[in-house]
Amino acid sequence: MAVLTAAAPLEAQPDTDEGLPSLAAYTEGMEANPGYFPFYWDGRGGRLLLEIDRWDEPFLYLTSLATGVGSNALGLDRGNIQTAHVARFERVGPKVMFVLDNPRFRAETDPTETLERSVEESFLTSTVGGFTVVAEEDGRALVDATSFFLRDVVGVAARLQAANQGTYRLIADRSALYLPRTRAFPENTEVEASLTFESERPGGEIQRHAPDGRAMTLRQHHSLVMLPDDGYETRRFDPRIGVFGIGYYDFGKPFDDDYQTMLARRHRLVKADLSAEMSEPVEPVIYYLDPAVPEPYRTAFKVGGEWWNRVFEAAGFLDAFRVEDMPPDMDPMDARYHVIQWVHRTEAGSSIGPSFIDPRTGEIIKAAVRMDSYRSLANYNTFAGAAGVDGDWYAGAPPGVDGEEFVMMRRRQHSAHEIGHTLGLAHNFIAISDGHASVMDYPAPVVELRDGRLDLSGAYRAGPGAYDTLAIRYAYASPPPGQDEDAFLSQLLLEAQERGWRFITNPDAGADNSHPDATWWVNGNDVLDELERVGEVRRFMIDSFDERAIEPGEPMHKLRERFAPVYFHHRATYEAAIKSIGGMEYRYGVRGDPEPVTELVSADRVRRAMELLSDALSPEQLAIPEEVLRILAPRSFGWIGGGPSWSNRAGPAFDQIGAAATVASEIVGGILAPSRAARVVAFHARDPTLPSLEEVMAKLVDDAWARPVDGAGGALVRSVQDVIVDELLALAASAAATTESRAAAEWGLRRVQARAATVASFDPLGDARTASSSAHSTRLVGDIERYFQRPWSTDQGSEAPAGSGWARDRPVGP
Ligand SMILES: [Zn+2]
Known part of the structure; x- marks a missing residue:
């Protein structure tokens, strides 16, 4: 595919200025880290020197927050990831530039060099870093990249200002590279920095979450990653199915088409045996579960993840999806690993399933699921309010499940939901009215009134739904031999309509x-019947409520x-x-x-x-x-928040x-x-x-x-x-x-x-009592x-x- 990046007019000719030392001479005594972009750590000067020998060669640039604020309102969580970019290094004389390409604008259909150039020149690139070469040798140049990695790449200061949390500025004296998470590997170089921001007038959210709100220290992460090879096959996007897309403009298209173009988001999952109806994949998709997640959540999250393996079976894959324990020394922000992290905040908020996507193709590069710990307290409030706490049920009989099982039923579906997003799936808010057809809906607990007592045993679904299978088949299944992919996908979508499965999202x-029918947190196939039903359940719960709820x-x-x-x-x-x-x-x-x-x-x-x-x-x-x-x-007395x-x-x-x-x-x-x-x-x-x-x-x-x-x-x-x-x-x-x-x-x-x-x-002169x-x-x-x-x-x-x-x-x- 033509991505408008590489047509640099100048050959990248390293300037052989005799004044510059060789790399070997310059880096003597420094700690060498060979890898995709090799780097040297100058321990005395506190500098990171990056070696560049891939000129004008695009790579992925991923940035994230390694540590967070813990405030639900601010959303600056540990593990929060940004949008993936395609970047490259350009050299002009002694200068080296770190440039972000703009794959949102392309000339993909009938490309010519001049058309590509016209598109490239019509839109912007972003030069986000500039360096001076300090040493060179055989086309390899060394630059001091310390300040590049010590910048506020996530934009924390701007976000705090927008949230009325004060005017924070980055303090260089109190910022440094974080060496335990700064490493180079054959296909990726990972750099992490500990940054301190200062404000004389910190906002309330920061004061509530920092030991001293005037100084805010957190870590930001950079990944420079080799582009995935060309083996990934894009899949067409379709508005009728909840598979996320990436959008771009293709100015090569004719006037009776639409410049705006979409591709589906998905993992690279290819059958090892393409002719087999069921096959193991060439590479399974493995998510690593944060070792911090304790039981019983741990098992619940794994079970929820395992549901997708079952769904992939329906798409023709055996053992395609696994959730494994994250090794203790694994860096969760390392671009090579899909992760599920355990995130804490001071109040309940959203868990979230974002991914880094290759902006050229829609390929999911790295999933970074964040599961919040607070949610289950809110789920337990629902259980305890409805049924009373363990063993002392209001209605005299157990509600079919105990508090732990109720909460974990929810968390199983919850982990399946967030993982589902990182498999490429959007919300489907109509799925519950289609018979709980998807875990990608927001589920309210089904609370039933049977023979004068509450039954919570069917509160949440116990596996994936029919629509989930359809969406995964759309994103991942390959057409049977002899059938064209386009026809295969269209047939899938018609099949869904025939079965009455619908899709409505945000x-x-x-x-x-x-x-x-497109409403969050609602059950039932008929919202009006359901309103009558929940009205009775609610009246029963209100009238039964007493201090046994705590x-x-x-x-x-x-x-x-x-x-x-x-x-x-x-x-x-x-x-x-x-x-x-x-x-x-x-x-x-x-x-x-x-x-x-x-x-x-x-x-x-x-x-x-x-x-x-x-x-x-x-x-x-x-x-x-x-x-x-x-x-x-x-x-x-003495109670704080919550x-x-x-x-x-x-x-x-x-x-x-x-x-x-x-x-x-x-x-x-x-x-x-x-x-x-x-x-x-x-x-x-x-x-x-x-x-x-x-x-x-x-x-x-x-x-x-x-x-x-x-x-x-x-x-x-x-x-x-x-x-x-x-x-x-x-x-x-x-x-x-x-x-x-x-x-x-x-x-x-x-x-x-x-x-x-x-x-x-x-x-006005009437009886005041009435x-x-x-x-x-x-x-x-x-x-x-x-x-x-x-x-x-x-x-x-x-x-x-x-x-x-x-x-x-x-x-x-x-
Ligand atoms: Zn969601």
Whole structure:
């Protein structure tokens, strides 16, 4: 393939300046490290001298963070890798330049030298290092590369500044090469540096994570790696299957094509016996598991990894994928090894499965999976909140699994998921509604209610799914003898459509999106049936919840943490149900597919979703029993951080009205999101049997105002009414809303005024003991009146307490 790099006009003629010493003379007494790029360590001067004899010859340049900050918010983890580059050394007289090529722009189809040159000259290269030759001999030059390797190649200072963590600068005096991880091998040279950054005004995140926030020391890693040989075969990318791609422009293509070009990402996995239906690979893919990962996680991660070996069998490979123990002396950042690292942070966050990809071909060079240790605490919160801690189950009978098995079920799937990314697979957020067809979805635990007790035994899947096999076959299987690869891949994709396997990925699973089945952390084949089902399970869990959710002797405030996943058990499912309103299912289709690319959600389903969501706003569903409220204690003395933060306007007391308002604002705010409102209007115009936006609003308003605002559930009803008014006001004043949406919102506000006026007599001299509902209705009517007199600006939106993530399997603060 033509990568526009090598057409350097000048022959790289080493300058034989007699003034320069020979390499041998210059490096006498230094420690020599022969390898791909040999280097010499000058222990006296603290210098790394790099020997260069490969001029204008491209190699891969990989950079990473060897050590981290430990802050979830900053994402500067140990093992964090950057994008792979194609680089080369250029020499002009005494100068040597370290240049990054630009393989995003190519002339690949019908290349000519002049076309290639035109593309090359139309775009940039990046010269990231410059050196002066200090010694030379037979075309080999020696340069002092110390400062090149002591630069902030990961861009930590810029990232801290962007995150408002202060202005840090690199301090040369406190930075040095890290020799234990600086080594040369026949096909790669690895260099690591310990860098110290200084700031007089360190940000809070750094202060929280460093012994002295003014000085921040971490290690960054550089790998200079021989390009993989030409034996790798690229595979075409297809939007209909969740195999990641790399994109570039090919300016050699004709006008009736598209310059933008994609190739699938995958490992180099080739059958040893190409004619055999099943064959071992020439080289298996081996991932090395961090020796730091303790049991029982260790076994869970290996089992999750082993699932892929089974999937590769379905793609025709025997023993193609293994997870092995990392030898203690292996450098996890060494470009030759795929690794799974154990990463710690001060709170739960994402595990992640990135890889270095050859930007020319899409070949996966090095996988660097990071599994976070904190996640399991969040998973255990879910278990303990639902079932109670070991042996003392709320419902009197064990929930089918114990806490450890529950958490490890999740971690097996979790390691399979992150490894899956590094095999080239994207998320498939629709897979669960297709019968748990993929581990590349975000799974919520399946909590079932059977004969009056909870059953958690089927909480997470116990192996890979059908879609995983399909995706791996797409990326790795070779066509049967005689069949063309293109036809083989197209047939696979048609087969998937015939079986009803679908694929939707980021960002199409977001809360404002239109595809109900494409939602994170949701179970079931029908999101509306599922909302009914989880509503019953949730009510059971809320009513059963008591102090047995924590161990004897643990601080009682921990119950708030355990109660969060219980109260928000239905969170993802109502989010999915909301997507039915203004709902449109869709696919990443291509012409010729049998399945339609878009399909509106039917009127029956939209109205059923509205009914179920309205029920979720009833005081019966929002209420928390007094027995539970009484034990949700304020934070204990001496406790630091961690756990989800509930909205707490009534602090130090637990704010049950605020908790209800969070649910209400997510539901009502979700329904009245500007893009959803615009879709409801647009879809009603296409199909008048679908509800109009006014019908959607009338349903919200009429149901909420039909409920008694006095008595036991009155405060919760009033809170929901507040949220509805806030969200209507927000939509009416939203710059993102269409005029039709704003008109409907104002219509909804007028309807509220009319409804509120009938609920209570506005008598300021009435009985103070029962005045709450009157006060509430008076205020609402007044707020709306003020809106009509003087339109509010968009930033005067909902006052409902914010929150996100409680129903997901990591606790997230506001
Ligand atoms: Zn993922």
